[in-house]
Amino acid sequence: MIVLGFALAALIGISLGLLGGGGSILTVPVLVYVLGVAAKPAIAMSLPVVGVTSLVGAALHWRLGNVRVATALTFGVVAMAGAYAGAKLAAFMSGAAQLALLAIVMLVAAVSMLRGGVATRVEDAPSTVPVRAALLVPIAFGVGVLTGVVGIGGGFLVVPTLVLLARIPMRQAVGTSLLVIAMNSASGFAGYLGAVSIDWGFLAGFTATAAAGALVGTMLVARVPQAVLKRGFAVFLLVAGGFVLYRNRDALQGTDHSDATRAASHAAIASATR
Template structure:
């Protein structure tokens, strides 16, 4: 299973390079099911892997002129604040066994995976649905960017997901970006949030297997160079629905496995 996991890690980067998101949607299931990592620890590992991989991609896109730093900061700063609040205050206070009513309890790991699977299903809809983005706004809308950024920070904090499927539409609609600019700027935001969120976990005393993490991040890094190269040759918008169907199937599988199998 680990060999399959290493191969699958390549697609974390390919997805980020091609469509500016989706990497974390793959990372947590890969870590949990192929490498047998505890779900809560997997969210921490995901922050590092996705963050470092996105940083590589952001550098490539910056060199291609595809990053709008001002819009990225409108989005990233409130996102980082909510992310750190969730991981430093809320997540640490969630018990291993969560009572539901008077006679039932739910394992925290199961809850994380089911919530993550629901996120995958919702993300798949936004990927599969045909969207014709037309930038008709006369100016950047910072309030909307900040609001969505805060929401993405909550998602990233709980689940270790970068939130690219929310970031891309926000940048297209509220920051007047073209698709390639939205992809590059999304990678910068994901890198900023994820790496600082990971640093917060390290400061909170989470034990990290750095050799394992760097190995996965290195493979995903190769993937993002492949994805960035392919983005010059292929239209990421055309590939998004295909990836969306894959994410939908994975989400349904995780729900079925955790709740019924």
């Protein structure tokens, strides 16, 4: 299973390189349902994976002039505060509740991809909406909280926000969002330190594999039809999100058995770290 897990880590990185984001949303399901890591450590460990792979993508976009550093820092600092707060908030939630929320986010992201993305539709329309910088602060904080709670970068929220409210062109919004994601992922991970058990050796290997995959994906991006790829990934995301939601349905019904969940989590951690 370790070999399969690392192969999937490479695929996560490749999909991020191809799509400019999105692929990292599968990191937590892979860690939990393929490698047997407990929910809370999996969510915490997903953040360095998301952050490092996003930083690789941001560096490549920066070389092409597609990163607005000032905007990323402004949005990212607020998002970092939200991510740290989200990680601390997660201490009051069960792992099953976090996974159920992640599943809902996966389904929303999949529907957004199937519809073509809010940002794409807005950019194609006449520019009639003024810059609304005041709205960026609460949205950035909210995206950060979501990152801290469920372990995703939130690119499918950051990109439309930058296009809609900051009026940044799509290509620059994607590059800028990757730097934002790297920043709030680092902050969210810091919020989990000391609260969950981390297998540092495993995390380093998984993250390096995903980052290498991101480089490969970036090199392949010009050879793969983006529309077909995004629709295929969105369908897969729908299936994966439905599976995760079904597995954690008790959390939505308020019947999550916390003692049993904790026992299973401890067993999974022990198994994954042997």
